[in-house]
Amino acid sequence: MTQITTPELAELVAENQALRSRMAYLLEQAERNHSIMMRHQAFDLEIVGSSTFPELVGAIFRNLPIVSDLDAVTLTLMDEGADIMTVMAKLGVDFAAFPDLTFVDNVEALGFDLGRRNAYTPPPKPQLCMFDPARHCHAFPDAPARLQSVALVPLLRNKRIIGSLNLGSVDPARFTPSLGTDFVEHMASIIAICLENVISNEMLKYIGLTDSLTGVYNRRYLDRRLLEEISRARRQDYDISVMYLDIDHFKRVNDTVGHHGGDEVLREVAARIKAELRLSDALARFGGEEFVVLLINANLDSASFVAERIRASIAASMIEVSPSVRVSVTASVGVACLDRRDNGATVDAAAAELIAQADSALYQAKDSGRNRIVSFRPAA
Numbered sequence: 001m002t003q004i005t006t007p008e009l010a011e012l013v014a015e016n017q018a019l020r021s022r023m024a025y026l027l028e029q030a031e032r033n034h035s036i037m038m039r040h041q042a043f044d045l046e047i048v049g050s051s052t053f054p055e056l057v058g059a060i061f062r063n064l065p066i067v068s069d070l071d072a073v074t075l076t077l078m079d080e081g082a083d084i085m086t087v088m089a090k091l092g093v094d095f096a097a098f099p100d101l102t103f104v105d106n107v108e109a110l111g112f113d114l115g116r117r118n119a120y121t122p123p124p125k126p127q128l129c130m131f132d133p134a135r136h137c138h139a140f141p142d143a144p145a146r147l148q149s150v151a152l153v154p155l156l157r158n159k160r161i162i163g164s165l166n167l168g169s170v171d172p173a174r175f176t177p178s179l180g181t182d183f184v185e186h187m188a189s190i191i192a193i194c195l196e197n198v199i200s201n202e203m204l205k206y207i208g209l210t211d212s213l214t215g216v217y218n219r220r221y222l223d224r225r226l227l228e229e230i231s232r233a234r235r236q237d238y239d240i241s242v243m244y245l246d247i248d249h250f251k252r253v254n255d256t257v258g259h260h261g262g263d264e265v266l267r268e269v270a271a272r273i274k275a276e277l278r279l280s281d282a283l284a285r286f287g288g289e290e291f292v293v294l295l296i297n298a299n300l301d302s303a304s305f306v307a308e309r310i311r312a313s314i315a316a317s318m319i320e321v322s323p324s325v326r327v328s329v330t331a332s333v334g335v336a337c338l339d340r341r342d343n344g345a346t347v348d349a350a351a352a353e354l355i356a357q358a359d360s361a362l363y364q365a366k367d368s369g370r371n372r373i374v375s376f377r378p379a380a
């Protein structure tokens with residue numbers, strides 16, 4: 001039997017200790033990686049589950065800095081023609097709540113190295129580099145102090161660049177050109193899918209709620225909104241009114257200037273009505289040459305006052321339907337205010353009643369000569 005000498009024993013003990021501490025270190029690393037992976041999985045699940053644009057963008061800005069231990073996260077989205085911004089604003093998205101979200105109207109403004117591109121050119125790679133305020137001011141409009149290194153990661157859908165996910169750190173070694181980009185590319189691909197998904201959902205929602213000719217809301221939207229507003233007005237005890245507007249002798253307008261000219265008149269009338277309203281009011285085309293306006297926090301007198309302003313603005317000047325053709329139009333308006341003494345009626349019944357009252361006032365306006373407003377006065 002061989003004897004272990006004291007020095008050999010000491011060496012073995014030291015080796016054992018080194019192995020133990022190495023194993024403890026590896027275990028700690030594995031646990032850390034596991035917890036990072038779990039956090040990222042939870043993040044992925046949250047963004048995949050976001051059904052609206054503000055929900056998704058909010059989740060990214062709120063969680064990604066924590067999950068990925070970042071000091072700045074911003075998003076730049078491609079929005080040629082400002083369609084996304086317009087639709088989101090119409091759907092009530094408050095952009096002031098997302099200062100780290102910006103839009104550009106051309107892909108060059110994203111700052112990627114695009115070179116000469118054709119259908120076969122691979123998509124641009126993420127840029128990992130030191131933060132340069134002059135070069136990166138668009139990606140980080142509100143860069144935190146001491147920002148040192150950044151990653152600008154293209155958001156790609158079917159090789160199309162839909163934007164850029166911009167990550168920043170105060171650690172200069174966090175994003176360097178020599179670092180692998182698989183991880184950030186994977187993260188950006190999930191974010192890109194989610195963004196494309198919610199944006200197209202919001203677009204569909206918008207198309208389903210708006211009138212394609214005039215761009216104002218359609219009847220479906222107003223019917224739904226009216227129910228919500230009646231419930232809220234009852235709860236919070238304020239007045240809401242409805243205005244039913246019909247262009248006078250519109251058949252004659254069409255006969256005179258043609259159907260396209262008539263369409264132009266409808267657009268201009270919608271614009272003139274809108275110009276007299278507050279942001280909280282809702283304007284819808286109910287069909288044909290009829291528009292309905294829902295006025296929030298307006299009693300019969302103030303709604304009638306707004307209606308008179310609208311009537312006057314439509315009658316005030318001729319509408320140019322083409323460079324050489326102009327036409328004069330007038331409109332009749334019926335106005336009614338929600339009767340809040342009648343709290344027993346269901347919200348549906350109250351909505352139908354309110355519209356019917358405005359409609360009957362409109363008929364009176366037509367009957368008594370057109371180009372006028374009539375307010376519905378309920379029996380005392």
Ligand SMILES: Nc1nc2c(ncn2[C@@H]2O[C@H](COP(=O)(O)OP(=O)(O)OP(=O)(O)O)[C@@H](O)[C@H]2O)c(=O)[nH]1
Binds near residue numbers: 248260266288289370
């Ligand atoms: N250009 C255009 N015309 C439309 C549209 N929808 C409905 N109309 C026309 O609107 C006209 C409505 O005519 P009427 O309902 O008879 O009413 P009016 O001529 O406005 O007469 P009063 O309402 O009684 O003042 C019809 O000629 C429809 O063809 C549209 O989207 N575009």
